[in-house]
Amino acid sequence: MDLVTRKRSKINSYILIVSFLIFAYYLIITIGPLFYNIYMSLSKTDLMSEWTFVGLRNYLSIFKDQIFLKSLLHNFIYILVMVPVGIGSSLLIAFLIYNTNGFAKKTYLFMFFAPVVTSLIAVSVIWRLLYYPNVGLFARVIQGLFHIEAPLFLQDPNIALLCIILMDIWKDTGLRVVVLHAGMEEIPESVFDSARIDGASFFSTFFRIIIPLLRHQIIFLAAIYSINALRVFGQVYMMTGNPAGGPAHSTQVLVVRMYQEAFLYTKFGRGAAISMIVFIMLFGLVYLEIKSFSKGWEY
Amino acid sequence: MxxxxxxxxxxxxxxxxxxxxxxxxxxxxxxxxxxxxxxxMIISSFKPNIDIISVNFQLFSSNWTLENYQKIFREMPILRAYLNSLFVATVATFFTVLSSSAAGYLFAKLRFWGRDALFFIVLGSIMIPAEIVIIPLYLMISKVSLVNSYTALIAPFLINAFGVFLMRQFIYGIPNENIEAARIDGASDWRIYFNIIIPLIKPCIAVVGILTFIWTYDNFLWALVVVSETKMMTLPLILGRYAMTEGGVIAGASMATTSIVVIPVLIVYAFFQRFFIKGLSMTGIKA
Structure with a gap:
């Protein structure tokens, strides 16, 4: 008894050191920089003179910037295309895989997941070649099958952004399929049996049973992919980097714009203001994500 | 009938x-x-450029060549970039596994003043991804003259909120009796962490480790900002520079480079599929 009390009252060095290190690290790497960022976004920051407080002037000026407004629009398009198309196609594939079993099922999951583990930058370089006008894989397939002039893909301002989104959807299909498939496995067999006895068709099983029962996973994925769509950088930088932001700024997105403002034109204040706008948009989405993540499903 | x-x-x-x-x-x-x-990618990496951009399409070129691979090793610091990438990813993974598991034990099994607030900070950091704080972080790094250093490349990736969360969940499931018994024998929490917790959480270490490795191996934006010297470049940067400057003209060389970036990862994936799928599908976030 005496021993135990003595141990309790002694300062626990593990708690002290580990919690101090975690706190200090986050203070330096996230919390501190966040406040520094807010301060910077409210300042006039050129490299020569002292920074001066200018209030919301950076924010007002970026909202007058056409390219910034385009970027904002493109990020919204990104979300609006990637989230429904990505989740819809993955739901369908997951349901098809759910109906297979044994070795075939394992192989399909393995194949669909393969692009997920590869480097986004490397994949972007590969897809750039696939999209290459006239001689890329897509152009050759379109010309060979339909005997029509293939589009210029990444060099066509009308579809360049969609081409990048398509690559993004392709790359992460496996991830969504795995999440949704795992959800389907958890649905009790009896639900499908009674649907079959009631004579439910493929489509009504899909829309009336699968989708409502997987709503947690769908919300989780919608949150995740909205976040990813807001943070898009590497794929745009790599696939349409020359000229930066694509032909006629057609693939310009927020983080690319922030990068250009801060690191090409050294306008840190404006860059910081853009990142704060991304931050505000992320806020609600991340809350949604943490909430559904905390449900902690088992795979 | x-x-x-x-x-x-x-x-x-x-x-x-x-x-x-x-x-x-x-x-x-x-x-x-x-x-x-x-x-x-693989087929193109063995073709001469002429064949890649030729209008007459042949799936397998009749004059396949190793020239693309020789070229990237000759003209680019690809080996150095490989070592840089492996070094950065390995060190970051080691620290992330260590810190996330230590934090996981802290949050799962120990009680102390301010625990919930600290956990809130850790989870809240998910709301502040690298893109948001990249400008101030860069300015801080350049103020202490660490631009173009391994320290700069690794520093933002020493702990991971998702890792902490996964570890906490996992360690929470370890029965308290094991820990209590050790404590009565006079073991400190350091001993308990190293001798009892670590051996029990190997699957979770594999998941968090692979996740962190993939994230840091692929990291692009931070590396792009903080590295300008060729000898400090990581693989994604080399890819970026090569593909950007010359466009499709050197298609063969860029496909050879992507091949040596992608294929090792795919091979490792084939062997440790389970951990890859588990880790990546639980978080779904790109680094």
């Missing part, structure tokens, strides 16, 4: 086979679409 029934059964069976067949056909085409870009 009987005959009718038999016919019906038969047609049922046929339609079942037909739908099985369609099911597998769609999935096989889908799986194929997942690997076609990689096959295209």
């Amino acid at each position: 009987l005959k009718n029934k038999k016919i019906k059964l038969n047609s049922n069976r046929i339609s079942r086979y037909a739908s099985r067949f369609t099911l597998h056909l769609i999935l096989i085409i889908g799986s194929f679409a997942m690997i076609v870009p990689f096959l295209w």
Whole structure:
């Protein structure tokens, strides 16, 4: 008894050191920089003179910037295309895989997941070649099958952004399929049996049973992919980097714009203001994500 | 009557086979679409540039060559970039596994003042991804003259909120009796962490480790900002520079480079599939 009390009252060095290190690290790497960022976004920051407080002037000026407004629009398009198309196609594939079993099922999951583990930058370089006008894989397939002039893909301002989104959807299909498939496995067999006895068709099983029962996973994925769509950088930088932001700024997105403002034109204040706008948009989405993540499903 | 029934059964069976067949056909085409870009990459990496951009298409070039690979090793610091990438990813992974598991034990099993607030900070950091704080972080790094250093490349990736969360969940499931017994024997929490917790959380270490490795190996934006010297470049930066400056003209060389970036990861994935799928599908976030 005496021993135990003595141990309790002694300062626990593990708690002290580990919690101090975690706190200090986050203070330096996230919390501190966040406040520094807010301060910077409210300042006039050129490299020569002292920074001066200018209030919301950076924010007002970026909202007058056409390219910034385009970027904002493109990020919204990104979300609006990637989230429904990505989740819809993955739901369908997951349901098809759910109906297979044994070795075939394992192989399909393995194949669909393969692009997920590869480097986004490397994949972007590969897809750039696939999209290459006239001689890329897509152009050759379109010309060979339909005997029509293939589009210029990444060099066509009308579809360049969609081409990048398509690559993004392709790359992460496996991830969504795995999440949704795992959800389907958890649905009790009896639900499908009674649907079959009631004579439910493929489509009504899909829309009336699968989708409502997987709503947690769908919300989780919608949150995740909205976040990813807001943070898009590497794929745009790599696939349409020359000229930066694509032909006629057609693939310009927020983080690319922030990068250009801060690191090409050294306008840190404006860059910081853009990142704060991304931050505000992320806020609600991340809350949604943490909430559904905390449900902690088992795979 | 009987005959009718038999016919019906038969047609049922046929339609079942037909739908099985369609099911597998769609999935096989889908799986194929997942690997076609990689096959295209490998095939192109062995072709002379002339053949890649030639209008007359041949899947396998008649004069296949190793020139692209020789070229990237000759003209680019690709080996150095490889070592840089492996070094950065390994060190970051080691620290993340260590810090996330230590924090996981802290939050799962120990009680202390301010624990919930600290956990809130850790989870809240998910709301502040690298893109948000990249400008201030860069300015801080340049103020202490650490631009173009390994420290700068690794520093933002020493702990991971998702890792902490996964570890906490996992350690929470370890029975308290084990820990209490050790404590009565006089073991400190350091001893308990190293001797009891670590051996029990190996699967979770594998998941968090692979996740962190993939994230740091692929990291692009932070590396792009903080590295300008060629000798400090990581693989994604080399890829970026090569693909950006010369465009499609050197298609063969860029495909050779992507091949040596992507293929090792795919091989490791083939062996440790389970951990990859588990880790990546639980978080779904890109680094």
